[in-house]
Amino acid sequence: MSVVMERVRAAAARAAAGVLAGDRERPSFPRVTAQSPFPPDVARGELVARFRAELETLLGRVYGPFDADGVAARVVDLVRGAVAQGPGPGDRGAAGGSPLAGGEGMGEGSQPPARALSWDEAELGCPGLGEALRRAGIELVPGLVPNDERHHQALRALAELEVGVSGAVAGLADTGSIVVASGPGRSRVASLLPPVHVAVLPVSRLYPTLHEWLAGGGAAMVGREANVVIITGPSRTSDIEMQLTLGMHGPKELHVVLYGD
């Protein structure tokens, strides 16, 4: 047992007997469930509308809901658009000539190959999406980063990609957030490294609030998976004279394509 922990025991006992007397028992509140701006029987359409409004206020983009074909068409467009746009400033290496393993795809053939850093297709949450992307000539690159001497090289190669495609384990309507979780086939880097992030969110996974997602299995998922991230808009900073700048470290663009109805 650590010295600190012994001190904590003595001190906590004193606090609970002193200035924090009355706080020893866990407080109970008349409204146990958290505050939600929605009525209990809120219609899904209303959640979709709220999700869209919130995320677009933060300069994220929301598309759909579409059926599977519609999702595929939109994701293909977004991936193609991102690749054509090229990497964000800085992702090609600051002071020129990063010692890249890549470069092999460039200039071969008439059409540049489109590659996207992606979750495994089974994790994208929309049946047939992986197949549709492949048919459109888009290669899905898994975010494999081995923890050995290949680590840095793998990261460098992945950081060259212009676009990341992921699913989402949940959406939160009241804040316009999506939730991504690590796990087999679900890399952290897909939603983190590229300047453009395209996420597919099945409407069935849209929850009114964070509390409802946590109660509906989210809390267990956070305890189970190593890394769960609530993403609320594209990366931003206001550190320079409070002026808004997008894409500081994470993606500059966040596109959420809704699937289902």
Add this chain to the structure above:
Amino acid sequence: MSAATESFKQRVARSVHDEALHMALRRATDRFGANRIKMLASLPDAEEARDRARAIRRHTIANLDRYLDQFVESVERAGGVVHWAADGAEANRIIVGLARERGVELVVKGKSMISEETGLNAALAAAGITPQETDLAEYVVQLGNDTPSHIVVPAVHLTRHDFSRLFHQHLGTEETEDANRLASFARAALRQRFLEAGMGFTGANFGVAETGTIAIVTNEGNGRLSSSLPRYQVALMGIERLVPTMEDLALMLQLLARSATGQKMSVYTTMFTGPRRKGDPDGPEELHVVLLDNGRTRILESEYAEMLTCIRCGACLNACPVYKQIGGHAYGSVYPGPMGSVLSPLFGGFERYADLPHASSLCGACREVCPVRIDLPGLLLHLRRDTVRAGHRPWWLKAGLAAYAWAAGSPSLFQMGARLAAIGSGLIARNGWIRGLPAPLNAWTDTRDFPRFASKSFQERWRERQAGRAAQGGER
């Protein structure tokens, strides 16, 4: 003169006349303040949420031993390694040791105030390991060999010209006023560091006892990159930063971003629970959680225990009229503003920070905005008493009280003093206000005007009034 060797008075004297600083502070604090109100109003019942957050944090602190036990068990169950640090030096030794043993040369850091508290960067550098700040503001503060002046927006005191100049000097980029370009310079430089780093470091906004999860919130993604890319991950966390359950975390998150920056949610709320799992494609292979005491147990057993419920949102800084005038550097401590004026003497000693409990007008604005309703003015008053008891009475208070005691001990001396003050202040006042006094009284007039004394003392007026009544026959 560096901020560290100046006295509080000297630092204040400099900052109260810094118009550019005032403008920058107003720009940030006004925006945060207004958005805070707007976003709290988007909750069905923000006041009830604050009551609940307060109760849960107090309950956690009152049972800190139990929840720490549970948290440690949960972290270890998830495959994390827990380290204990009694003080900042020990925390730094642990982290330097972890980096050394793993051959790490570069540590990328997510934004954290706790590593400012321990002085981790200097400790790493002394061991030949490069600490790399990656939050844009922390980065520019690091380049300028500066210190943060706000716990949420550390570079609030710097202009775009400062950013441009520092990037030009250190990165060789061209000078520009375009904030987007300046940010992109930093993104490019820091992206390389993220890809190269052997270790990622973050602080912790909250630890969840039931799951062993650590939550960090950032808008840029610096915390996410620091905790996702490097092979080894270290999180340094104050022992008080716990909540019991995930549901409690959700409540805190509802209030944290709203109170801090006036957002409903920060862009990235990263929740990590142990290192990479078997089958995960990426993520750190080791997670080390360093739990820091550094004075917290001392606070826990004192009458200041309530201060441990602070969630470091910075709302009290943004609301404080004193902070808005003097900025963070004037406090001369890692934690500025009202929360810093309480924490700094408790962490760093009454002797060093005896002035800070006086850096408040006790107007109560801080208590008004605190999401967990900490009685900051009350704690500041207690601290004033305790610093005086510990023998750290401010000199002006000592001298002033001695003079007052001497004069007030004799009615004739007191009356003479009052008359002299009336005559004297009448001579130098303009339109009823005194705008400048000679030393040592300029300590007051340098920062605010002083009203002239009434031409007649209360006693004189009382006597006249009685005399007048007697003349009117004593009625009414």
